[in-house]
Amino acid sequence: MRKSKITLPLAALALLAGCGGGEAKQRERPAPLVKVAAATTMRFVERIEAVGTARANEQVTLAAPVTERILRLNFDDGGYVRRGQTIAVLAQGEENAQLNEAQAREREARQQLARIDALRKRGFATKSSLDTQSALAAQARAQAAGARATIGDRVVTAPFSGWVSLRTISAGAVVTAGTEIATISDVSSIKLDFPVPETLLAAIRTGQTIEARAAAFPDRPFRGTIADIDPVIDPNTRAVTVRARLANPDRALKPGMLLTVGIETAPRMSLSVPELAVVGEGDGRFVYTLTPDGSAKRVPVRTGVRSEGRVEIVEGLRPGQKVVTEGVVKLSDGMKVRVAGAQNARPGRGAAKGS
Numbered sequence: 001m002r003k004s005k006i007t008l009p010l011a012a013l014a015l016l017a018g019c020g021g022g023e024a025k026q027r028e029r030p031a032p033l034v035k036v037a038a039a040t041t042m043r044f045v046e047r048i049e050a051v052g053t054a055r056a057n058e059q060v061t062l063a064a065p066v067t068e069r070i071l072r073l074n075f076d077d078g079g080y081v082r083r084g085q086t087i088a089v090l091a092q093g094e095e096n097a098q099l100n101e102a103q104a105r106e107r108e109a110r111q112q113l114a115r116i117d118a119l120r121k122r123g124f125a126t127k128s129s130l131d132t133q134s135a136l137a138a139q140a141r142a143q144a145a146g147a148r149a150t151i152g153d154r155v156v157t158a159p160f161s162g163w164v165s166l167r168t169i170s171a172g173a174v175v176t177a178g179t180e181i182a183t184i185s186d187v188s189s190i191k192l193d194f195p196v197p198e199t200l201l202a203a204i205r206t207g208q209t210i211e212a213r214a215a216a217f218p219d220r221p222f223r224g225t226i227a228d229i230d231p232v233i234d235p236n237t238r239a240v241t242v243r244a245r246l247a248n249p250d251r252a253l254k255p256g257m258l259l260t261v262g263i264e265t266a267p268r269m270s271l272s273v274p275e276l277a278v279v280g281e282g283d284g285r286f287v288y289t290l291t292p293d294g295s296a297k298r299v300p301v302r303t304g305v306r307s308e309g310r311v312e313i314v315e316g317l318r319p320g321q322k323v324v325t326e327g328v329v330k331l332s333d334g335m336k337v338r339v340a341g342a343q344n345a346r347p348g349r350g351a352a353k354g355s
Contacts, residue, residue, distance in 0.1 A: 031336040034327035036290050039317045042272045044305050045264040048203060052194025052212070052244075054257040058160050058186040062087055064175040065153045075182060077166045081158045088181050090154035102144035109137035162186035163251075190246045190253045192224065194261045195239035203265040204229065210244045212259040214252075222246050222253065226263075271317055272310040277325045278303060287317070288324040288331050290339070296324060298333040 068090040075087055113133045119125035165183035169175065192212060196204055204226060212222045224246035233240045244261070246253065253259075277287050278301070285303050288296040304312030317323070324331065331337065
C-alpha cells in the first residue's frame with residue numbers, strides 16, 4: 001500500500017511535464033516562410049477581341065457580255081494577269097463583216113463629201129447639198145464606231161492586275177450573256193471586316209493598329225491599321241462594321257479566311273504585382289505587405305486588368321512596396337513571417353498568431 005501511494009504522485013508529475021513540453025513546442029513553431037517582391041510599374045492596355053472575314057483589296061468576276069462561242073482563253077489556272085490583259089476572246093466573224101461594211105460606207109461618204117466641198121468652192125454645188133453629205137458622212141462614222149464597239153464587247157480584258165481563279169470553261173464552249181469566265185483578285189493587301197459592339201465605339205478610331213491571327217498560321221501575327229468605320233450601326237446586332245487593311249506581300253492571307261482580331265486601347269503605365277500576390281474575398285481584393293518588423297500586413301487594393309502574369313494595381317500600394325508573392329494562404333494580418341533567401345529565413349521563435 002505504501003508503494004502505490006508513492007507511484008501515483010510520480011505519474012502525475014510525468015503527465016504535467018509532458019503537457020509543459022507540448023506548450024513549449026507550440027511556442028517554438030517557426031514563422032511561415034514566404035517570398036516577397038516589390039510592386040513595380042509596367043505597361044497595361046485594354047483589349048477588344050473580334051472575329052473578322054478577309055476580303056481581297058479588289059475583286060471582280062468577269063462574265064460573257066453576249067451569247068457567243070469562246071475562241072480563246074488567255075490565262076492559266078491561278079495565274080497572274082496585268083491590267084488590260086486579254087482574258088478571253090469571243091467569236092466576232094459577223095461583227096467583223098459589219099465593221100468592214102461600215103468602214104466602206106464611211107470612206108465613200110468622206111470621198112463624196114470632199115467632191116461636193118470642191119464643187120461648192122467653185123460654185124457648182126449648193127450649201128444644202130454640202131450639209132446633207134456632211135450628215136451622211138457623220139452617220140457612216142457612227143456606224144463604223146458602233147461596229148468596232150460591238151467587236152470590243154467580245155474581247156474580255158482585266159480591269160486591274162491580280163491573280164485569276166481556276167478555269168471552269170474551255171475554248172470552243174458557247175456561253176450565254178452573264179456566264180462567269182474568270183474571277184480576278186488583287187490580294188497584295190487584304191481588307192479585314194469585323195464587328196465591334198456600339199458600346200466600344202468610343203475606343204476605336206481610324207489609323208489604330210490591330211493584330212489578326214488565322215487558324216492556318218497560329219504562330220504568325222498579321223498587323224494592320226483601321227482604315228474605315230461604317231457610319232451605320234446594324235440595328236439587329238447593335239454593332240458597327242470596322243474595316244482594317246493588312247499588307248499581304250506573300251499572299252498568305254486568302255479572301256474568305258476567318259481571322260481573330262485584337263485591338264489594344266487605353267495604353268498606360270500602372271503599378272503591378274504578381275497574380276499570386278492578390279487574394280480575393282467576395283468582391284474585395286487584398287495583398288499582404290511586409291512591415292519593417294517582419295510582419296505581414298493585410299492591405300485592401302483595387303485591381304485593373306491582368307497581363308503577362310501580373311495584375312494592375314489601381315489603388316492601395318506605392319511603387320517599390322514589398323508584397324508577399326508566395327505563401328499568402330498561410331498568413332493572417334499581423335503574423336510574423338520569414339522571407340525566403342533573407343537573413344530571417346532561419347527558424348526562430350516568431351509568434352504564430354492565427355495559426
